[in-house]
Amino acid sequence: MGVPASGAVDIFDLRVANRLVGNPDGEAALEITAEGPVLRFTEAAHVALTGGKLEALLDGEPVPMYQTLAVKAGGELACGRVMQGWRCYLAVAGGIAADPVLGSRSRDTLSMLGPEPLAAGITLPLGHAPQPAPSFYLRSPPQYAAMPPLRVMAGPQQDWFTPEALLNLRRDAYKVQPQSDRVGVRFDGAPLERGRGQELPSMGMVAGAMQVPPSGKPIALLMDHGTTGGYPVIAVVISADLPLLAQLAPGTAVRFSDVSRQQALAAAREQAARLVRDLVAADAGLLAARALMNLAGGYESLRQAAISDGKRRIRIRK
Amino acid sequence: MNLHPMGEAALLVDTASPAHAQALRHALLASAMPGLRELVPGQASLLIVIDPAALGLDELAQRVTTLTAEARAAAPRHHEFITQYSGEDLTAVARLSGMEPVEVVRRHAATSYEVAFLGFAPGFAYLTGLDPALRLPRRAEPRTRVPAGSVAIADEFTGIYPQASPGGWHILGGCDVRLFDTSLTQPALLSPGDQVRFTVAR
Numbered sequence: 302m303g304v305p306a307s308g309a310v311d312i313f314d315l316r317v318a319n320r321l322v323g324n325p326d327g328e329a330a331l332e333i334t335a336e337g338p339v340l341r342f343t344e345a346a347h348v349a350l351t352g353g354k355l356e357a358l359l360d361g362e363p364v365p366m367y368q369t370l371a372v373k374a375g376g377e378l379a380c381g382r383v384m385q386g387w388r389c390y391l392a393v394a395g396g397i398a399a400d401p402v403l404g405s406r407s408r409d410t411l412s413m414l415g416p417e418p419l420a421a422g423i424t425l426p427l428g429h430a431p432q433p434a435p436s437f438y439l440r441s442p443p444q445y446a447a448m449p450p451l452r453v454m455a456g457p458q459q460d461w462f463t464p465e466a467l468l469n470l471r472r473d474a475y476k477v478q479p480q481s482d483r484v485g486v487r488f489d490g491a492p493l494e495r496g497r498g499q500e501l502p503s504m505g506m507v508a509g510a511m512q513v514p515p516s517g518k519p520i521a522l523l524m525d526h527g528t529t530g531g532y533p534v535i536a537v538v539i540s541a542d543l544p545l546l547a548q549l550a551p552g553t554a555v556r557f558s559d560v561s562r563q564q565a566l567a568a569a570r571e572q573a574a575r576l577v578r579d580l581v582a583a584d585a586g587l588l589a590a591r592a593l594m595n596l597a598g599g600y601e602s603l604r605q606a607a608i609s610d611g612k613r614r615i616r617i618r619k
Numbered sequence: 620m621n622l623h624p625m626g627e628a629a630l631l632v633d634t635a636s637p638a639h640a641q642a643l644r645h646a647l648l649a650s651a652m653p654g655l656r657e658l659v660p661g662q663a664s665l666l667i668v669i670d671p672a673a674l675g676l677d678e679l680a681q682r683v684t685t686l687t688a689e690a691r692a693a694a695p696r697h698h699e700f701i702t703q704y705s706g707e708d709l710t711a712v713a714r715l716s717g718m719e720p721v722e723v724v725r726r727h728a729a730t731s732y733e734v735a736f737l738g739f740a741p742g743f744a745y746l747t748g749l750d751p752a753l754r755l756p757r758r759a760e761p762r763t764r765v766p767a768g769s770v771a772i773a774d775e776f777t778g779i780y781p782q783a784s785p786g787g788w789h790i791l792g793g794c795d796v797r798l799f800d801t802s803l804t805q806p807a808l809l810s811p812g813d814q815v816r817f818t819v820a821r
Contacts, residue, residue, distance in 0.1 A: 303737040303738050303739060303740055303741045303742055303743050303799075303807065304741045304806075306657070402801050403801060403806070411740060411784055411785075412740060412741040412782070412799075413782050413783075414741065414801060454624065454626055454627065456625070457623035457624070457625055457631045480763060484785065500756055500757070500774045502661060502662035502663045502664065503661050503662045503736070503738060503739070503745060503776075504631060504659075504661035504662065504663075504664040504666060505625075505629075505631065505657075505659030505660070505661050505664065505665070505666025505668075505738070506659075506666070507625050507626055507628070507629045507666070507668060509626050510625060510626070514757075514759065514760065514761060514787065515756070515757075515759040516759055516760050527738060527739035527740050527743075527784075528659050528737075528738045528739065528740075529659060529661055529662075529736070529737075529738025529739050529745075530738075530739065531757060531773070531774070531787075532757075534625065537625055537626035538626070539626060539627060540626065540627060540628055562624060562627050562676070565626070565627035566627050566671055569627065569671065
C-alpha cells in the first residue's frame with residue numbers, strides 16, 4: 302500500500318534509551334532533532350536521554366545522558382540544543398501511550414501518518430511503568446563528535462555509474478545539506494555521474510539506499526522514505542551504520558568505505574551484542590557518582606540562556 | 620531473473636513485468652518462509668526485505684529461483700478522476716514534447732490507464748498507458764513539496780500525489796480525491812490492475 306515501516310531513525314539509541322528505563326524495545330519514546338522541548342512531569346517517573354550530545358537540565362541541574370534519571374512529581378526537564386550529532390531519544394519508563402496507526406506509533410513525516418508532531422502545551426500520556434524501578438547506565442556510550450566513514454555495500458545499480466563516480470564516492474568527503482530530514486540525508490560533493498542515459502524502472506527501497514538523481518548528488522534514505530523510488534542506487538549504507546547516518550548534522554562532511562556482506566552482518570551482530578554487554582545495572586549511588594564525573598563544568602551556557610522560555614513546554618502524565 | 624542484494628538485509632529481484640512481481644509476491648506469502656519482513660513490488664521487480672538473523676540472503680535467492688510463479692486473479696475496478704489541468708509544469712511539458720498545452724491535456728485525458736504498482740507514498744499508484752509523446756524523464760532536481768491531489772507524469776507513468784510530499788514528476792494539474800484512508804480495511808483506493816481515467820474539469 303506504499304507505506305514504509307517508519308520508526309526511530311537512530312534505532313540503536315532508541316533501544317538503549319528504552320532499556321535504560323526498563324522498557325521493551327518497541328515502546329514509544331520522543332525523538333528530538335536539533336533542539337529539545339521543556340517537559341513538565343505531573344507524576345514521578347524514570348527517564349533516560351541517549352543519542353547526540355544534548356544539554357539538559359532537570360529542575361535546574363545538569364543531567365548526564367545514557368543513564369536512568371529519576372524525576373520527581375512536578376519535575377521539569379529542560380532540553381537544550383543537540384551539540385554533537387543531530388538527534389536524541391528521551392524514553393520514559395512505561396513508554397508514551399500513543400495510538401498506533403498501521404502498527405506504528407511513530408510519526409511518518411512523508412506519509413503524514415501516526416501521532417501528530419509534538420507542540421507546546423500538549424500533554425503526553427504514559428503507559429504503566431515496569432517494576433522494580435530501573436537503574437542502569439550504558440558503558441562506553443557512542444560519541445558523535447567525529448564521524449567515522451559510513452560503511453556501504455555496492456548498490457544494485459552500481460554498474461549504471463561511471464568509474465569516476467564510483468571512485469569519487471569512495472575518495473571524497475560529502476557534506477550533509479540542510480534539506481535533509483527523516484525521509485533522507487541529502488549530500489553535496491563530487492558529482493556521481495551515470496554512464497547510462499535511460500530511466501530506471503521504479504523499485505522498492507530500503508533505509509540506507511543511496512539514490513542518485515540526475516543532479517549527481519546522492520540522497521541516503523532514512524526511515525520515512527517512499528517505499529519505491531526511480532533513481533539508481535549506487536551504494537547502500539549497512540544496517541549497523543544507519544544510526545550514524547541519522548546523527549549527521551547539516552554541514553557535517555562524511556566519507557564512505559566499502560564493506561562486504563559478511564562484514565555488514567558481523568557489524569549488525571556486534572551492535573546487537575553491545576546492547577546487552579554494555580548495559581550495566583547500577584545502584585543510585587553509583588549513578589550519582591557517574592553523573593558528577595560526566596558533568597564536571599556543568600552547562601553554564603545553557604543556564605545563562607534561561608532555556609525555560611515557556612514556548613516549548615509539554616506535560617507528561619501517568 | 621537477476622538478483623541483487625540491497626544492503627545485507629534485502630534482495631532485489633528483477634522480474635519480467637509487474638504481473639510477475641505480484642505473482643512472486645503471492646508465492647512468497649503462501650510459502651510462509653520465516654524471516655520475511657517486507658515485500659515491495661516495483662515496476663519490474665520485487666524487493667524482499669528479510670531479518671538476516673532468521674533467513675540468509677543466499678538461501679532466499681535459492682528459494683526465489685525455485686518458486687514457481689502462481690497465477691493471480693483479481694477483478695479490476697474502474698475509477699474516474701475529474702482533473703483541473705492547471706499544473707505548474709503544463710507549459711514546460713508542452714514545450715518539451717513540442718505541442719500546445721491543450722494538446723497535452725487532450726492526450727492525457729484520452730487514455731485509460733492501469734495501476735501497475737503502488738509505492739513512493741501511501742496510496743500512490745503508478746499508472747501505465749501514458750501517450751508515448753508525453754514521455755519525459757523525471758525532473759533533474761526533485762521538488763521538496765508537491766501539493767496533495769497533483770496529477771503528474773514521468774517516464775511512462777502518470778500518477779496522483781495522495782498527500783503533499785517531495786516529488787520529481789511533472790505536474791499537469793490537480794484533482795480532489797482521497798487515495799489513502801487508514802480508517803478503511805483497505806487503506807489504498809487504487810490496487811494493481813485497477814483501471815483509471817482522467818476527465819477535464821468543466
